Amino acid sequence: MVKLHIGCGERRLPGWINIDTNGQADLKIDVRDGLPFPSDSVDFIFHEHFIEHLSRDEGIAFIREVHRVLKPGGVLRTAAPDLEEIVGQYRTGAWRDAEWITRFGYAWIPNGCVMLNVALREWGHKHVYDLEDLTAVLNLGGFRVTRKKTIGVSDYPELSNLEHRQDSLVVEAVKD
Secondary structure, X not given: OOEEEEOOOOOOOOOOEEEEOOOOOOEEOOHHHOOOOOOOOEEEEEEEOOHHHOOHHHHHHXXXXXXXXXXXXXXXXXXXXXXXXXXXXXXXXXXXXXXXXHHOOOOOOOOHHHHHHHHHHHHHOOOOEOHHHHHHHHHHXXXXXXXXXXXXXXXXXXXXXXXXXXXXXXXXXXXX
């Protein structure tokens, strides 16, 4: 069984091929240049807080490449910042209690405007998704079956309990 963990950074998943441009990756590549796997050869792909570092066009190209390498019936699990949640926190002021504020040392943020700009632009973010747009990008990449999932919950044991970020939009897409 072939399982790819893309954008792993320093967080390696045992039993997975951990891919990133640096850090503790098993395979150090820029996935914008493609995935060095044959078509229809991979069972599962997981990435967490990665796709938002690509432009929307790069994201579509990346999803097309993911679709190419997945076997029929293979599954992509995507976890990303949730634009709808971020905007909701901005509107209600709930951003002050967001997990990432304390986790990453952003308690200094003085107001919602600064928080919104940080959430959308910090860490090299290029395009932050809501469910509608992420589903559209997955569809443009070749996936027809997509499902919003709860953090840590999957119909596939291999894809359960993978996320370490609790503030994520999680979607699974199955290759026809």
